[in-house]
Amino acid sequence: GAGVSQSPSNKVTEKGKDVELRCDPISGHTALYWYRQRLGQGLEFLIYFQGNSAPDKSGLPSDRFSAERTGESVSTLTIQRTQQEDSAVYLCASSPEVFTDTQYFGPGTRLTVL
Amino acid sequence: AQKVTQAQTEISVVEKEDVTLDCVYETRDTTYYLFWYKQPPSGELVFLIRRNSFDEQNEISGRYSWNFQKSTSSFNFTITASQVVDSAVYFCALSEANGSTLGRLYFGRGTQLTVWP
Numbered sequence: 001g002a003g004v005s006q007s008p009s010n011k012v013t014e015k016g017k018d019v020e021l022r023c024d025p026i027s028g029h030t031a032l033y034w035y036r037q038r039l040g041q042g043l044e045f046l047i048y049f050q051g052n053s054a055p056d057k058s059g060l061p062s063d064r065f066s067a068e069r070t071g072e073s074v075s076t077l078t079i080q081r082t083q084q085e086d087s088a089v090y091l092c093a094s095s096p097e098v099f100t101d102t103q104y105f106g107p108g109t110r111l112t113v114l
Numbered sequence: 115a116q117k118v119t120q121a122q123t124e125i126s127v128v129e130k131e132d133v134t135l136d137c138v139y140e141t142r143d144t145t146y147y148l149f150w151y152k153q154p155p156s157g158e159l160v161f162l163i164r165r166n167s168f169d170e171q172n173e174i175s176g177r178y179s180w181n182f183q184k185s186t187s188s189f190n191f192t193i194t195a196s197q198v199v200d201s202a203v204y205f206c207a208l209s210e211a212n213g214s215t216l217g218r219l220y221f222g223r224g225t226q227l228t229v230w231p
Contacts, residue, residue, distance in 0.1 A: 031217060043205070048218060050217065102149070102161055107156075
């Protein structure tokens with residue numbers, strides 16, 4: 001079946017602009033996660049959604065970051081007033097349920113803030 | 115404090131050599147999961163294995179094997195008879211049962227493995 005998809009694959013923006021990143025999870029997966037990977041670093045947790053429960057936003061680095069998810073489908077990660085330190089690969093993952101299940105990752109969106 | 119430590123930043127081997135990637139983790143939970151992911155140059159993370167904290171049996175899958183030792187909080191990964199296609203960054207990750215962090219994966223910084231022909 002189809003895996004996790006993300007769009008765009010690459011995004012170049014100017015400092016101060018807003019960007020939206022999209023994630024389509026694997027069909028039927030109730031849990032969805034966003035991570036950030038800075039150059040040469042491991043993945044850093046940002047936020048996760050589990051069904052209709054309130055999302056865990058504790059990993060978001062600042063109030064410029066927000067995310068939404070419609071039901072158990074698409075999620076968008078929005079970064080407002082982008083800064084150069086936001087440049088990274090943003091990875092989305094989904095799993096059938098939280099915790100006990102393996103997370104499957106999409107190809108990521110490479111964000112470059114000039 | 116780092117929950118997952120991969121002390122080896124880069125490893126280079128010649129094809130057909132065996133190579134072990136180290137992973138040390140830290141958690142107070144008695145229930146947790148450990149993972150290994152592979153990130154080839156294309157960038158997409160590929161799931162390799164998941165082990166739960168109650169199952170210390172070593173596992174072998176083809177040329178891959180994993181050694182889980184709770185006594186040393188380690189979950190090491192060995193590739194036997196390495197091949198050029200094994201060249202990638204390998205990440206070890208931990209997921210805890212703690213309610214406040216339920217669901218998130220803690221990743222190590224990764225080990226860049228280069229296999230030369």
